[in-house]
Amino acid sequence: MSKKNYKLEAKSLNAYYGNFHALKDINIAMEEKAVTAFIGPSGCGKSTFLRTLNRMNDYIDGFRVEGEILLDNRDIYGKDVRVDELRKEVGMVFQKPNPFPKTIFENVVYGLRIQGIKDKRVLAETAETSLRQTALWDEVKDKLDKSALALSGGQQQRLCIARALAISPSVILMDEPTSALDPISTAKIEELIYELKKDYTIVIVTHNMQQAGRVSDQTAFFYMGELVEFSKTKIMFTSPKHERTQNYITGRFG
Numbered sequence: 001m002s003k004k005n006y007k008l009e010a011k012s013l014n015a016y017y018g019n020f021h022a023l024k025d026i027n028i029a030m031e032e033k034a035v036t037a038f039i040g041p042s043g044c045g046k047s048t049f050l051r052t053l054n055r056m057n058d059y060i061d062g063f064r065v066e067g068e069i070l071l072d073n074r075d076i077y078g079k080d081v082r083v084d085e086l087r088k089e090v091g092m093v094f095q096k097p098n099p100f101p102k103t104i105f106e107n108v109v110y111g112l113r114i115q116g117i118k119d120k121r122v123l124a125e126t127a128e129t130s131l132r133q134t135a136l137w138d139e140v141k142d143k144l145d146k147s148a149l150a151l152s153g154g155q156q157q158r159l160c161i162a163r164a165l166a167i168s169p170s171v172i173l174m175d176e177p178t179s180a181l182d183p184i185s186t187a188k189i190e191e192l193i194y195e196l197k198k199d200y201t202i203v204i205v206t207h208n209m210q211q212a213g214r215v216s217d218q219t220a221f222f223y224m225g226e227l228v229e230f231s232k233t234k235i236m237f238t239s240p241k242h243e244r245t246q247n248y249i250t251g252r253f254g
């Protein structure tokens, strides 16, 4: 039997904020071009784990990890890994849309500018492609030089996704990307996630069980820093193995 190649794997991963043991021996393997949802009650470690996947926690004083996170079979905490290269490969979208106080165009091409790309044609083409991928092009094509801050919250979030896509990542991490949005904008982002998984591996933290059920292929349930259960979403929501998972997904505690 050939060994399956996973896009992202955690092996015996432990994470600490100082003395606080935030993630306890996490082992998980996520498939390529699939959506994995992280669910669990507040404070269980979902965001901490998500942020270890592109080393966003490196900035936090006292934070450390043990174990391995493999991206395409390579440990992202390895000595030879350049964090700037890693972040190009693993993009991130946050809970609150966070466009820069710049034009719509400059927001999308921001990552390319940082890379020193100046070619106007490359910038324009990338901006259009990324905005089309997030279904925003028709809404903004006549106002690319206007401030991104004038867009609606939902449009801003799609712009932030376009900004992440512009630097051609293969993985996109989303930390509760719709929790600040209205139902229509939420539906648009969910449709977008569905489209994007054809080309990208997506990991999403969500508090919304229906959302996890709608958008994800696999779901991981965390509780107090442990990964309690990980399975195909359909199985998790119809026949969870653990009572704690069952209680959480049926809303008995949260």
Ligand SMILES: Nc1ncnc2c1ncn2[C@@H]1O[C@H](COP(=O)(O)OP(=O)(O)OP(=O)(O)O)[C@@H](O)[C@H]1O
Binding pocket: 017, 020, 022, 040, 041, 042, 043, 044, 045, 046, 047, 048, 049, 060
């Ligand atoms: N910067 C930090 N310094 C110290 N402890 C932290 C820090 N960030 C998170 N923690 C702690 O780590 C634990 C996990 O937090 P984390 O934000 O990963 O949980 P979460 O499941 O994403 O929660 P929520 O759903 O509320 O966002 C919590 O006990 C939290 O207090």
